[in-house]
Amino acid sequence: MDLTKIISLSLLFFCLLIPVKTTAAVTCTNAVCRRDGPIIRFPFRLKSHQAQSCGYNKGFDLTCHINGAVNRTTITLPFSGNFTVEEIDYAAQEILINDPNNCLPQRILELNLSTTPFSGVYVNKFTFFNCPTSEYLRFRPLNPITCLSSKNSTVFATASSRMVDYLSSTSCRLMKTVEVPVPWPFYEQIVTSDLSDNLWLTWKVPECRRCEIRGGKCGIKSNSSREIICYDVHKPAIPRRARYAIAIGAGIPGALIAFGLFCYVYSKINSCIKRRRLVPSPEINNAQAHYLHSSVIITGLDGPTIESYPKIVLGESKRLPKIDDATCSICLSDYEPKETLRTIPPCQHCFHADCIDEWLKLNGTCPVCRNSPEQISSPENFTNS
Numbered sequence: 576m577d578l579t580k581i582i583s584l585s586l587l588f589f590c591l592l593i594p595v596k597t598t599a600a601v602t603c604t605n606a607v608c609r610r611d612g613p614i615i616r617f618p619f620r621l622k623s624h625q626a627q628s629c630g631y632n633k634g635f636d637l638t639c640h641i642n643g644a645v646n647r648t649t650i651t652l653p654f655s656g657n658f659t660v661e662e663i664d665y666a667a668q669e670i671l672i673n674d675p676n677n678c679l680p681q682r683i684l685e686l687n688l689s690t691t692p693f694s695g696v697y698v699n700k701f702t703f704f705n706c707p708t709s710e711y712l713r714f715r716p717l718n719p720i721t722c723l724s725s726k727n728s729t730v731f732a733t734a735s736s737r738m739v740d741y742l743s744s745t746s747c748r749l750m751k752t753v754e755v756p757v758p759w760p761f762y763e764q765i766v767t768s769d770l771s772d773n774l775w776l777t778w779k780v781p782e783c784r785r786c787e788i789r790g791g792k793c794g795i796k797s798n799s800s801r802e803i804i805c806y807d808v809h810k811p812a813i814p815r816r817a818r819y820a821i822a823i824g825a826g827i828p829g830a831l832i833a834f835g836l837f838c839y840v841y842s843k844i845n846s847c848i849k850r851r852r853l854v855p856s857p858e859i860n861n862a863q864a865h866y867l868h869s870s871v872i873i874t875g876l877d878g879p880t881i882e883s884y885p886k887i888v889l890g891e892s893k894r895l896p897k898i899d900d901a902t903c904s905i906c907l908s909d910y911e912p913k914e915t916l917r918t919i920p921p922c923q924h925c926f927h928a929d930c931i932d933e934w935l936k937l938n939g940t941c942p943v944c945r946n947s948p949e950q951i952s953s954p955e956n957f958t959n960s
C-alpha cells in the first residue's frame with residue numbers, strides 16, 4: 576500500500592467518524608437472565624427490565640423463568656407456549672429454542688408459528704409413529720422418543736418417505752406429520768431423530784443483518800416513530816488512543832498515516848474474529864458441532880465421485896460381503912433380489928443405490944459410521960460372489 580492510498584483511506588475513515596458520533600437512538604442497555612445466558616437486546620427485550628421501545632414488538636418480548644434452579648431466558652409463543660431461549664445470533668438473525676421440560680418432540684407436535692415473527696431456517700417434514708414396544712426389534716435402527724414412549728408403546732419420528740411407507744405397513748399407528756425447523760436440510764435425521772435438539776428459527780423483520788455485520792446495532796430511532804436505525808457502526812474500531820492521536824494530530828499527515836495503518840491492521844484482526852465465529856462454542860452440543868463442522872467443511876459429493884463407488888445387483892442368494900447387512904439402514908427395507916446396491920469403499924457399508932446416492936449428494940460421509948469416502952484414493956472393488 577503506498578502513502579497516498581493510506582492518507583486518502585485515513586481521511587475517508589475520519590469523515591465516516593463524524594456522523595456516527597452524532598447519531599442518537601433510544602438508548603437501551605443489554606440484559607441477561609443469568610451471566611452465561613443469551614444477551615438480550617434489540618429486537619428482543621427483557622420485559623421487566625427494558626423499556627418497551629428497546630424491543631421491536633410484543634413478539635420479541637422475553638422473560639426470565641427459574642427452571643431446574645437455573646434462571647432461563649424464556650419466550651412465549653402464542654398458541655405454542657413457553658420455550659427456553661438457548662442462543663440468539665443477532666448477525667444471522669437466528670434464535671435457538673428448546674422445551675424447558677425436556678420433551679421437545681411433545682412441543683413440536685403442537686408447534687404453530689403462524690402468529691409469531693419466526694419461521695424455520697430449514698424445515699423438514701417429520702412423521703410421528705406410535706409402535707408396539709413388543710415389536711421394538713423390528714425398528715432397531717430408529718431412535719425412540721423416550722419422553723413420548725411408554726411401557727407398551729414406543730414413539731418414533733422420521734423424515735424419510737421410504738421409512739414412512741415402511742412404518743405405515745407395520746402395526747405402528749401414524750400419529751401426525753409436522754414441519755420441524757431444523758438446522759440443516761437432511762441434518763442427521765434423514766432416517767430418524769429423537770428431535771431433542773434445539774429448534775432453529777429465524778426472523779425476517781426487522782432486518783438488521785447488514786447493520787450487525789458492520790459491527791453496528793439496530794434500534795428504534797425515537798419513542799414516537801417506528802423507524803429502525805443502525806448506530807454504533809465501527810465504534811469499537813476506534814480506541815481512545817487512536818481518537819487522541821486524531822485530536823492532537825488533525826492536519827498532521829503523520830498522525831493520519833499512523834491511524835491509517837491502525838485501521839488496516841484492525842480490519843485484518845476484525846475479519847479474523849468474524850471467521851472465528853464459525854468455530855462452535857463449547858456450549859453447542861455434539862450434534863450441532865457436527866452440523867457446523869460438516870456445513871463448513873464437508874459438502875456433498877459430485878455425481879462422478881458417487882458413480883465411482885462400487886455398485887452391485889443382488890442375485891437370488893442376496894449374499895453380501897457383510898453378513899449382517901440384510902437391511903438398508905437409510906430406508907430400513909430389506910434387500911430384495913435384483914435390487915441395485917452401492918457400497919462405500921473405506922467401510923464397506925451397503926445401501927440401496929438410490930438411497931445412498933441422494934444421501935451422498937448432500938453429505939459426504941457414510942450415514943452409518945460417518946467415515947468420509949473421500950479419504951480413500953483407490954476404492955476396492957467388491958463383487959457379489
Ligand SMILES: *[C@@H]1O[C@H](CO)[C@@H](O)[C@H](O)[C@H]1NC(C)=O
Nearest residue numbers: 600601602626627628797798
Ligand atoms: C422513551 O421512553 C422511555 C420510557 O418509555 C424513556 O425512558 C426514554 O427516555 C424515552 N426516550 C426518548 C429518546 O424519548
Ligand SMILES: *[C@@H]1O[C@H](CO)[C@@H](O)[C@H](O)[C@H]1NC(C)=O
Nearest residue numbers: 607608609624639640641646
Ligand atoms: C433471573 O434474572 C432476572 C434478570 O436478570 C432477575 O431479575 C431475576 O431476579 C433472576 N431470578 C432469580 C431467581 O435469580
Ligand SMILES: *[C@@H]1O[C@H](CO)[C@@H](O)[C@H](O)[C@H]1NC(C)=O
Nearest residue numbers: 638639640649650651656657
Ligand atoms: C409462560 O410465560 C409467561 C410469561 O412470563 C408466564 O406468565 C406464564 O405463567 C408461563 N407459563 C407457563 C406454563 O410456565
Ligand SMILES: *[C@@H]1O[C@H](CO)[C@@H](O)[C@H](O)[C@H]1NC(C)=O
Nearest residue numbers: 653654685686687688689690
Ligand atoms: C395455527 O393457528 C392459527 C390460528 O389459531 C390457525 O389458523 C392455523 O390453522 C394453525 N396452523 C396449524 C398448522 O395448526
Ligand SMILES: *[C@@H]1O[C@H](CO)[C@@H](O)[C@H](O)[C@H]1NC(C)=O
Nearest residue numbers: 707708709724725726727728
Ligand atoms: C401394557 O400391556 C399390558 C399387557 O398387554 C397391559 O396389562 C397393560 O395395561 C398395558 N399398559 C398400558 C399403560 O397400556
